[in-house]
Amino acid sequence: MTVVDDRPAERFWRRGRLGQLFAIGAVPVASVFLALVVAALIILASSVVTTGSIDLALPFVAYGALLQGSIGSVSAILNTILQATPLVLGGLAVGIGFKAGLFNIGGLGQFLLAATAAAGVGAALATAPAPIAIVAALLAGMAAGAAWGWIPGALKAWSGAHEVVTTIMLNSIAAALIGFIILGPLLAPGYSFGRTADLGNSVLPIVLGTNVHLGVILAVIAVPVVWWLLYKSTLGFEIRSVGANPSAARYAGMRPRFLIMLTMTLSGLLFGIAGAIEILGVSHFMTPSYGTAIGFDAIAVALLGRSHPFGIAAAALLFGALRAGAGLMQVVAGIPVEIIDVIQAIILLFLAADIVVRHLFRIRAAGGIADLKTVTSSYGGRAS
Amino acid sequence: MVDAVTEVSPVLTMRGIIKRYPGVLANDAIDLDLRPGEIHALLGENGAGKSTLMNILYGLAVPDEGSILIDGRPVDILSPHDAIDRGISMVHQHFMLVPVLTVAENILLGEETMANPVFIDRNEARRRIVALGRQFGFEIDPDARIESLSVGWQQRVEILKALYRKARILVLDEPTAVLTPQETEEIFAVLRRLAAEGHSIIFISHKLYEVLEIADRITVIRRGRVVGERIPSQTNEEDLAELMVGRNVQLTVDRGESHPADVVLSVRGLRAKDGRGREVVRGIDLDVRAGETLGIAGVAGNGQDELVEVLTGLRKPSAGSVTMIGTDVTGWSPRRLYESGLAHVPGDRHRWAMIMSFPLEDNLVLTSYYRPPFARGLVRQDGAIDAWAKELIERFDIRTPSATVAADTLSGGNQQKAVVAREFSSQPKMLVLDQPTRGLDVGSIEFIHNRAIEMRDAGAGILLVSAELDEVLELSDRIAVMYRGELVATLDGRGANKEEVGLLMATGRRGQEPDKAVS
Numbered sequence: 001m002t003v004v005d006d007r008p009a010e011r012f013w014r015r016g017r018l019g020q021l022f023a024i025g026a027v028p029v030a031s032v033f034l035a036l037v038v039a040a041l042i043i044l045a046s047s048v049v050t051t052g053s054i055d056l057a058l059p060f061v062a063y064g065a066l067l068q069g070s071i072g073s074v075s076a077i078l079n080t081i082l083q084a085t086p087l088v089l090g091g092l093a094v095g096i097g098f099k100a101g102l103f104n105i106g107g108l109g110q111f112l113l114a115a116t117a118a119a120g121v122g123a124a125l126a127t128a129p130a131p132i133a134i135v136a137a138l139l140a141g142m143a144a145g146a147a148w149g150w151i152p153g154a155l156k157a158w159s160g161a162h163e164v165v166t167t168i169m170l171n172s173i174a175a176a177l178i179g180f181i182i183l184g185p186l187l188a189p190g191y192s193f194g195r196t197a198d199l200g201n202s203v204l205p206i207v208l209g210t211n212v213h214l215g216v217i218l219a220v221i222a223v224p225v226v227w228w229l230l231y232k233s234t235l236g237f238e239i240r241s242v243g244a245n246p247s248a249a250r251y252a253g254m255r256p257r258f259l260i261m262l263t264m265t266l267s268g269l270l271f272g273i274a275g276a277i278e279i280l281g282v283s284h285f286m287t288p289s290y291g292t293a294i295g296f297d298a299i300a301v302a303l304l305g306r307s308h309p310f311g312i313a314a315a316a317l318l319f320g321a322l323r324a325g326a327g328l329m330q331v332v333a334g335i336p337v338e339i340i341d342v343i344q345a346i347i348l349l350f351l352a353a354d355i356v357v358r359h360l361f362r363i364r365a366a367g368g369i370a371d372l373k374t375v376t377s378s379y380g381g382r383a384s
Numbered sequence: 385m386v387d388a389v390t391e392v393s394p395v396l397t398m399r400g401i402i403k404r405y406p407g408v409l410a411n412d413a414i415d416l417d418l419r420p421g422e423i424h425a426l427l428g429e430n431g432a433g434k435s436t437l438m439n440i441l442y443g444l445a446v447p448d449e450g451s452i453l454i455d456g457r458p459v460d461i462l463s464p465h466d467a468i469d470r471g472i473s474m475v476h477q478h479f480m481l482v483p484v485l486t487v488a489e490n491i492l493l494g495e496e497t498m499a500n501p502v503f504i505d506r507n508e509a510r511r512r513i514v515a516l517g518r519q520f521g522f523e524i525d526p527d528a529r530i531e532s533l534s535v536g537w538q539q540r541v542e543i544l545k546a547l548y549r550k551a552r553i554l555v556l557d558e559p560t561a562v563l564t565p566q567e568t569e570e571i572f573a574v575l576r577r578l579a580a581e582g583h584s585i586i587f588i589s590h591k592l593y594e595v596l597e598i599a600d601r602i603t604v605i606r607r608g609r610v611v612g613e614r615i616p617s618q619t620n621e622e623d624l625a626e627l628m629v630g631r632n633v634q635l636t637v638d639r640g641e642s643h644p645a646d647v648v649l650s651v652r653g654l655r656a657k658d659g660r661g662r663e664v665v666r667g668i669d670l671d672v673r674a675g676e677t678l679g680i681a682g683v684a685g686n687g688q689d690e691l692v693e694v695l696t697g698l699r700k701p702s703a704g705s706v707t708m709i710g711t712d713v714t715g716w717s718p719r720r721l722y723e724s725g726l727a728h729v730p731g732d733r734h735r736w737a738m739i740m741s742f743p744l745e746d747n748l749v750l751t752s753y754y755r756p757p758f759a760r761g762l763v764r765q766d767g768a769i770d771a772w773a774k775e776l777i778e779r780f781d782i783r784t785p786s787a788t789v790a791a792d793t794l795s796g797g798n799q800q801k802a803v804v805a806r807e808f809s810s811q812p813k814m815l816v817l818d819q820p821t822r823g824l825d826v827g828s829i830e831f832i833h834n835r836a837i838e839m840r841d842a843g844a845g846i847l848l849v850s851a852e853l854d855e856v857l858e859l860s861d862r863i864a865v866m867y868r869g870e871l872v873a874t875l876d877g878r879g880a881n882k883e884e885v886g887l888l889m890a891t892g893r894r895g896q897e898p899d900k901a902v903s
Contacts (some may be wrong), residue, residue, distance in 0.1 A: 234762050240742075245739045251718060251728070251737065
């Protein structure tokens with residue numbers, strides 16, 4: 001083929017690093033922007049219902065408070081970081097699954113079991129030296145999450161059972177199982193409700209401000225580690241190969257069954273870290289009714305971050321900021337915090353309908369979002 | 385006749401079409417005109433710019449410069465919808481049909497004939513489809529499901545779909561690539577009839593003899609430019625090949641004498657089942673010696689795919705043994721076989737041989753990524769991978785803007801060269817080549833054939849499986865014919881003639897012999 005020197009600017013734009021970044025990031029960024037616009041319209045409409053007239057300033061007041069509450073002060077920024085931490089880990093967990101063509105909807109179960117294991121081991125070692133207690137509790141959480149991820153991996157590898165079905169079922173099993181464990185062997189006496197005992201020395205130390213705990217460091221480390229694993233190691237190459245073309249992976253001598261199990265285990269392990277640090281660093285005990293939307297929020301983070309570890313970190317920070325600022329927004333503008341869920345859902349809608357976004361912004365960069373194929377083919381029931 | 389058509393003003397004119405892609409000038413000021421009732425062949429190597437030009441005509445790509453005129457009036461074609469509105473229709477190489485729907489339903493898709501605003505008028509649609517088929521010389525059952533039709537008939541449905549939408553200009557993208565010689569003849573008859581009725585046809589191909597047979601005029605494209613226009617009666621295959629490739633091309637390679645040595649691959653009593661559990665490899669015995677090529681000829685679907693998969697570790701045999709260089713390797717994994725000196729160029733490049741979304745360089749180490757110098761332990765050595773990729777790109781003349789572009793941005797010929805580069809450079813003792821040049825242009829075919837002969841002369845044993853009889857005859861020192869899962873005859877490569885092998889492929893029998901020939 002003839003290699004031509006195109007206009008330098010165009011070459012830079014299309015082929016340079018910046019161009020690549022544009023090709024990957026344009027649709028997610030545009031989707032976030034559009035979602036904020038649509039949410040502003042919803043806020044406007046809500047002002048009609050609550051006040052009887054259109055308050056054109058309300059979206060600005062609301063978003064202003066949202067910004068103030070998420071990045072407007074040091075404590076706001078720290079709060080954003082704290083909110084983003086489990087989302088980073090969960091996003092990485094779902095993202096690594098997407099890379100292998102696997103859709104892990106079992107984050108909730110993996111998170112809950114890991115949280116329970118960490119709470120149990122942490123409470124048992126409450127009087128042990130802090131380093132030992134913390135490491136043991138973290139490892140217990142990671143092991144529990146990994147094991148709960150391994151089960152659907154093994155089921156898929158050996159029987160072809162689809163991970164979407166099995167992980168959803170395992171979520172229910174996990175929810176019942178932690179009730180049994182917390183109200184049974186781990187039940188702490190002397191409380192009016194079922195919970196695990198105090199953590200004592202197992203509590204994660206605070207590293208920043210008044211509430212940012214050691215788990216944040218783990219999340220920060222996990223991003224480059226997962227990136228390195230996916231893009232710089234042979235194992236990551238195998239994981240990505242199985243996801244992109246399982247037949248070619250087999251031809252190349254890789255072991256798809258092993259890789260499916262491994263990836264699901266790693267995914268569970270990352271959810272496990274998230275579960276452990278939320279208990280050891282934030283809530284300090286576990287209850288059977290512990291509520292979290294991490295399993296689904298993490299899917300949104302992974303999709304918005306296009307399954308790339310750095311993209312996931314950025315997406316998690318965005319969602320963390322939305323959650324951190326939502327409280328102030330509710331106080332100042334009277335907009336319920338649930339608007340954040342609405343924004344998150346609209347972002348996903350635009351990501352899924354990326355043709356709309358491309359058309360609106362005249363984005364000609366290549367490619368749809370490959371991970372969505374994993375999602376849609378999962379729902380299409382095409383077991384592979 | 386030729387003079388008669390030149391009088392008429394063209395139905396389609398493409399003038400000065402320029403299309404740039406990053407790093408590539410795909411169309412460099414191409415002029416093309418199409419006359420009414422003409423079959424106009426567009427000839428060029430893979431990546432020459434034929435497909436880009438046709439995508440522009442069909443509204444799938446927008447030219448950077450140039451204009452398109454229909455009936456002398458300039459038009460903008462921004463989408464396939466625009467193209468169809470202007471009477472342009474395209475029959476893609478990979479059919480755009482819904483397998484579970486019927487012929488009529490597929491033809492109606494997007495162009496429903498309505499009885500009233502709610503319901504489709506199926507009877508009227510059926511009647512029109514049958515009438516259209518008859519007009520062009522074939523009887524079609526509008527209620528047959530697409531998946532029950534042969535490839536040749538599916539293609540006719542595609543053509544009917546175009547005619548149903550009142551196409552005057554029909555673009556056929558390598559229509560014969562998927563057809564048997566018999567089906568090709570039949571489709572040619574249809575095309576001639578279409579042209580006689582006043583339709584204009586653009587016929588894209590890189591098969592020289594076909595173009596000579598069917599076309600009224602031939603435009604040759606090379607590296608994005610029109611390099612010549614020919615009338616079939618005033619040219620020949622050599623002339624066209626030279627125009628297409630830009631240099632003198634050997635259309636047949638001289639494979640020289642073979643010097644067979646020890647047996648590298650020995651297969652005894654091999655049996656295997658297909659995905660549906662039917663036994664499709666039914667007792668194969670064969671030996672391949674170092675320094676010789678054993679060609680397996682056969683009509684596609686006679687168990688060759690499964691045989692190759694068993695030999696390369698992708699499928700477990702149900703019985704029999706495979707021995708490589710004295711070691712029993714029956715049921716070994718692809719990796720163990722690779723490490724024992726087996727290389728494999730799969731027939732289905734998209735399914736097995738490449739990961740299309742990955743960079744070219746990753747594909748060039750797809751079978752060796754895990755060992756030094758490309759990895760130390762678990763750590764990929766990007767520098768070594770990049771250097772090796774650049775060396776292979778150079779040695780095997782892979783045309784690509786860089787080593788890091790995704791494999792699917794390369795033309796088919798260059799993708800296949802990349803697979804060949806990877807497999808041939810692993811210094812194999814045994815090489816399994818499955819349809820190594822299917823769908824490639826003459827330049828790439830020549831290149832790959834010459835490399836295969838080099839490998840043989842360097843002492844590798846080669847097993848060539850191909851449905852292209854010419855390829856088997858050209859490369860093989862010995863030829864085995866596979867028919868319904870068995871090798872029905874083994875012939876000497878020098879003495880074999882096309883008719884004899886062709887008959888064996890078609891019937892499993894030799895000429896008048898009453899009994900099945902034995903191997």
